Amino acid sequence: MAKITFDGIEVEVPDGTTILNAARKIGGNIVPPAMCYYTPIKGTGGKCRACLVKVAAGSAKDPRPMPKLVPSCITTVQDGMVVENTTNQSVLDVRKGIVEMLLINHPLDCPVCDQAGECDLQNFAFEHGVATTRYEEERRTFEKIDIGPYIQLHMTRCILCYRCVYTADQLTERRVHGVLGRGDAAEIGTYIDNIIDQDFSGNVIDVCPVGALTDKTFRFKQRVWFTKPVNAHRNCENPKCSGNVVLWYKGKDVLRVTARKDEYGEVKEWICNTCRFEKKETSDWTIEGPSHIQRTSVISANHYELPVVNPQVIADLPESSVRDLENNPPLKLGR
Amino acid sequence: MGRKLLTEHINVPGIDSFEVYRKHGGYRSVEKALKTMTPDEVVEEVKKSGLRGRGGAGFPTGMKWSFLAKPEGVPRHLVCNADESEPGTFKDRHLMTKLPHLLIEGMITSSYALGANTSYIYIRGELLYVLRILEKAIAEAYANGFLGKNILGSGYDLDLHVHPGGGAYICGEETALLESLEGKRGNPRNKPPFPAVQGLYARPTVVNNVESIAAVVPIVNDGGEEYAKLGVGKSTGTKLISACGHLNKPGIYEIELGVPVEEFIYSDEYCGGIWKGRDLKAVVAGGSSVPILPKELILKTAAGENRLMTYESLSDGGFVTGTMLGSGGFIAMDETTCIVRNTWSFSRFYHHESCGQCSPCREGTGWMEKVLHRLEHGHGHMHDIDLLVSVAKQIEGNTICPLGEAAAWPVAAAVRHFRHEFEWHVTNPAEATRPGAYYSSKAAVVA
Numbered sequence: 001m002a003k004i005t006f007d008g009i010e011v012e013v014p015d016g017t018t019i020l021n022a023a024r025k026i027g028g029n030i031v032p033p034a035m036c037y038y039t040p041i042k043g044t045g046g047k048c049r050a051c052l053v054k055v056a057a058g059s060a061k062d063p064r065p066m067p068k069l070v071p072s073c074i075t076t077v078q079d080g081m082v083v084e085n086t087t088n089q090s091v092l093d094v095r096k097g098i099v100e101m102l103l104i105n106h107p108l109d110c111p112v113c114d115q116a117g118e119c120d121l122q123n124f125a126f127e128h129g130v131a132t133t134r135y136e137e138e139r140r141t142f143e144k145i146d147i148g149p150y151i152q153l154h155m156t157r158c159i160l161c162y163r164c165v166y167t168a169d170q171l172t173e174r175r176v177h178g179v180l181g182r183g184d185a186a187e188i189g190t191y192i193d194n195i196i197d198q199d200f201s202g203n204v205i206d207v208c209p210v211g212a213l214t215d216k217t218f219r220f221k222q223r224v225w226f227t228k229p230v231n232a233h234r235n236c237e238n239p240k241c242s243g244n245v246v247l248w249y250k251g252k253d254v255l256r257v258t259a260r261k262d263e264y265g266e267v268k269e270w271i272c273n274t275c276r277f278e279k280k281e282t283s284d285w286t287i288e289g290p291s292h293i294q295r296t297s298v299i300s301a302n303h304y305e306l307p308v309v310n311p312q313v314i315a316d317l318p319e320s321s322v323r324d325l326e327n328n329p330p331l332k333l334g335r
Numbered sequence: 336m337g338r339k340l341l342t343e344h345i346n347v348p349g350i351d352s353f354e355v356y357r358k359h360g361g362y363r364s365v366e367k368a369l370k371t372m373t374p375d376e377v378v379e380e381v382k383k384s385g386l387r388g389r390g391g392a393g394f395p396t397g398m399k400w401s402f403l404a405k406p407e408g409v410p411r412h413l414v415c416n417a418d419e420s421e422p423g424t425f426k427d428r429h430l431m432t433k434l435p436h437l438l439i440e441g442m443i444t445s446s447y448a449l450g451a452n453t454s455y456i457y458i459r460g461e462l463l464y465v466l467r468i469l470e471k472a473i474a475e476a477y478a479n480g481f482l483g484k485n486i487l488g489s490g491y492d493l494d495l496h497v498h499p500g501g502g503a504y505i506c507g508e509e510t511a512l513l514e515s516l517e518g519k520r521g522n523p524r525n526k527p528p529f530p531a532v533q534g535l536y537a538r539p540t541v542v543n544n545v546e547s548i549a550a551v552v553p554i555v556n557d558g559g560e561e562y563a564k565l566g567v568g569k570s571t572g573t574k575l576i577s578a579c580g581h582l583n584k585p586g587i588y589e590i591e592l593g594v595p596v597e598e599f600i601y602s603d604e605y606c607g608g609i610w611k612g613r614d615l616k617a618v619v620a621g622g623s624s625v626p627i628l629p630k631e632l633i634l635k636t637a638a639g640e641n642r643l644m645t646y647e648s649l650s651d652g653g654f655v656t657g658t659m660l661g662s663g664g665f666i667a668m669d670e671t672t673c674i675v676r677n678t679w680s681f682s683r684f685y686h687h688e689s690c691g692q693c694s695p696c697r698e699g700t701g702w703m704e705k706v707l708h709r710l711e712h713g714h715g716h717m718h719d720i721d722l723l724v725s726v727a728k729q730i731e732g733n734t735i736c737p738l739g740e741a742a743a744w745p746v747a748a749a750v751r752h753f754r755h756e757f758e759w760h761v762t763n764p765a766e767a768t769r770p771g772a773y774y775s776s777k778a779a780v781v782a
Contacts, residue, residue: 046525047693049733068732074525097729101698134722137705160691179520179691182503184701186691 002079006030007087019072019083020051024264030086031264033095033124035102035209036161037073039266043166045073048159050098050124054091057082069094092128099129105140105184106210107156115211117224117298120265121159140184147177148195150202150216150277155187158212164188164204171270172198188212199238202276206259206267217277218256224248225299227255229291234275234284242269245276246291254280263294337591338565340553340573341546345433351468353475356436362481364555368444369489372555377448381551383559385571390416390507390544391622391662392737393646396551402531403449404539412540413451414516415442415548417458417465418500418507421622422684423664426575427545429587431458431465434549435472439495441548443481444555446493449541453494457512460502469497504688508736509542510534511690522692523736544662546575567593570645574663581669583607596620596642596649597634600667613669614775617753620649621661623681624741626748627674628658654748670775674756675767678749679707685742696739699730703746710757713764720757724750 003012006023007030013022021039023031032053037045052069060080069091072083085091103125110116142155160179165188168175176194179186190196196204205213227248236243248256257276259267279285293299349355356362368377382397403411415438419427431438438456446454458466473495476482484492498516500506506515510524513535534540550572554562563571570592579585582600584607590599599605600615609615618633619625634642637656642648650657668677686704691697703726709715727743734740750757756774760767766779773780 046735049693049695052733071525094729094733098694098733101694101702101729104698104702134725135702137702137709140701159694160697162692181691182505183686183689183691184697186697 002077002081004077004079004081004083006083007085013077015077017077018045019053019055019070019075019077019081022077023072023083023085032072032085033120033128034073034264035120035124035159036163038163038166038207039264040270041163041166041170041207044161044163046071048098048102048161050095050102052091052094052098054084054088055081056084056088095128096130099125100134102159103129103133104135104137106159107139107141109157112220113157113211114214114219114224115157115208118265119211120209142187145189146193147190148197150273151196151205152214152216152219153188154212154214155189156212157210158188159210160186160188161209163207163209164213167204167207168196168198168201171200171203174198197273199273200240200270202273203259203267203270205276206261209265215256215276217280218248221255222248222250226250229293229299231260231288231291232285233288234279234286236272236275238272238274240270241272241275243271243275244269245271245285247282247285247287252282254282254285256280260291337589337594338573339589340562340565341430341434341437341549341575342587342589351433351435351472353436353472353479356434357479360556361436362440362443364444364552365440365447365481366487368447368555369487369491374448374450377444377551377555380554380559381448384550384554384562385559385566385569386547386550386554386562387570387646388544389546389550389574389662391421391624391659393660396543396547399531399543400449400541402529403541404532405450406539410453410538411449411451412535412538413442413446413449413454414509414512414535414540414542415454415456415545416507416509416512416542417456417462417545418504418512419545419662420459420461420502420504420507421624421662421664422681423579423619423666424577424622424662425579426577426587426663428462428465429577430545430549430575431462432468435469436476437549437552438469438545439472439476439481441551442495443476443486443493445541445543445548445551446495447491448551451541452492453496455516455535456495456497457506457516458497458499459507460500463499466497466499473497503690504684505690505736505738508738511736512542513540522690523738525735565591567643567645568647570647570660574644574660576644576663576665578606578665578667580665580667581610581613581672582667583610590644592643592645594644596644599644599665606667609667609669611669613671615667616670616672616775617668617674619658619664619666619668619745621659622664623666623684624737624744625659625661626654626657626744627678627752628656628748629752632656632752633658654744655751658748671773671780673711673767673773674749674753675707675711675760678746679704679711681745682707682742685738689738689742693735693739695730696734696742699726699739700742702726703742707746710760711768713760713768715757715761715764717758717761720750720754720761723747 032051035048035050051072053072055066057063059078147153177190180189227250230247232247233244247254259271344359386396387393505511506521508523511521515521530540576588601608615630619627636651646660649660682704686700689696689700727747730739731743
């Protein structure tokens, strides 16, 4: 076991845990954002640089600070490590820079994007970004590529987190897409025209942090915040499929089926393509009840609420009351 | 002229063949190391020599070698980084073309020191003709019993392979190189784990520059202490400098570290001064990624001392008034050079070569290039200049590999030292964009 101090809060985690997961054990608003890291998928992380934190003391044995900010999603804890996230202004400044970088080539077409409302980039930009842009150049765009009947690839929105590449590697029988090109011309593609319809390939839609991969059976049907999430399950014939899903209802219609996600947007159990794309009748499913949606989520609140990212606020609080912040966010946007 | 350790016989006809190379004292270090020294003794000699990595970062080679993990039963590898693609640097190409056996000799001795039985030379894809030269030389070494099983009857086996890359600059970064060597997309890995622990095929690996490996040969031949007598302070030995730009005698020079920069540029022994009798404006001392310095600061440090061609002297004053020795790509620019255009050109290179894996570099390099393009073509604003500095700062230190820094440093340094030229481009776009227009040290000159 290793004991670390994260933003002044002590937490004990098993050796080999990453800093990010240690922070998630504490929970609340001190958890660094993660755009590319995805716990259930091996090999992810380290790319988006959104979760950079300051390690003020490397370990109890060697208490020197680390010279650069480190990606918390892939850096493992050492006993006696002291990590600063929301308590360090330079970390927050860098994060602001990362938001800016991720957004300069993003089309910002949220009003017509199916991911809006449950988009990691939207949340990240809202929490850490600024309202204006310094970017005057033309944005990078890509032609739409047809990759089959189920999934829409919208490369212009992609932030190159590589999640879908690793997901296809680890879940499906054969990966047919990958990253082509390099630099800001790098794109997700199949190179030679190909269809992504391997079983379990639908999970790339769930892992995509932005609206680059969306469900063709749900496209333009409804804004997510107008649909009602309901937990359901069925006895799926596929032994690898859990059959535990969320049905998104509008009135009596099941508009889409997704896997169940935890509070960090990570899929708990993978589902097969049949469950996701074919079973769109209530009679296909055993209903369990409404899904729990975080109160701060735009899906339940219909508007964004600003979480606490102000280091001053955190620093003045006794440790025990940090958790209470979740229930009483001191800052609100708009009304 | 100082002593030459690597290029002493470079102009001997036929030196690229085994017989001629052997006649001129070649492969002595292999004989000495394999017959009279233990691997640890070779490492110890390299440590004593104070040799610093010649690829750019200047990390002590002996120390790097001693970090190599040596778990029981796991093979180790030595990989030679011959993916030389930094603009302004062309020393390794020359060395490999003329003296392929020197590199092979260094590879055998170094592999023996590290206990590697399979070693690789990862060569840049564009250098296909050099690959052919190396392959021929390796075949000769096999035929003469210097590679393969039981080398010189010592019981030590070594296989040496040359592998061409696809011509991506990023594959010169050591972990991207290893990925590429494994047959994957050349994306740099996150560190830790470092290659010394988990490198090629997840085995302990040392990645060294061509020149570092070649320098092992004279170190083993003459002893580390003898090597350390050359040079100044912690910058020991000799270094190949590839000088280019507006010089009377551009080319590759093997210098003893510690030659004053002024002497290097102006003496007839080396570059012979600036061409056409013009004045020097700026120097990029170590390949395009290091900060550019104006004439006053490259010849003398901020404290007024003579700047020497050493790791320490060139980096004196940090990045405010200093630069780095880097990989030895010495680019001199005369007074007619447009710094904005030059910075745009460098920036375009890094934009093109960013691998696109991590967001600050992928987006930031393109952003800087576009802003510089606008400035150069007369569509810039005053706030663009500060924007450049700010973007460079957002990239620097926040990326997976050093390409982010390599892209950010030249831009930040150009604005730091030549801000007036950027401002001139904003305030006088019509003049500044006219062909042949430049800003001399005194005032704008419109051709």
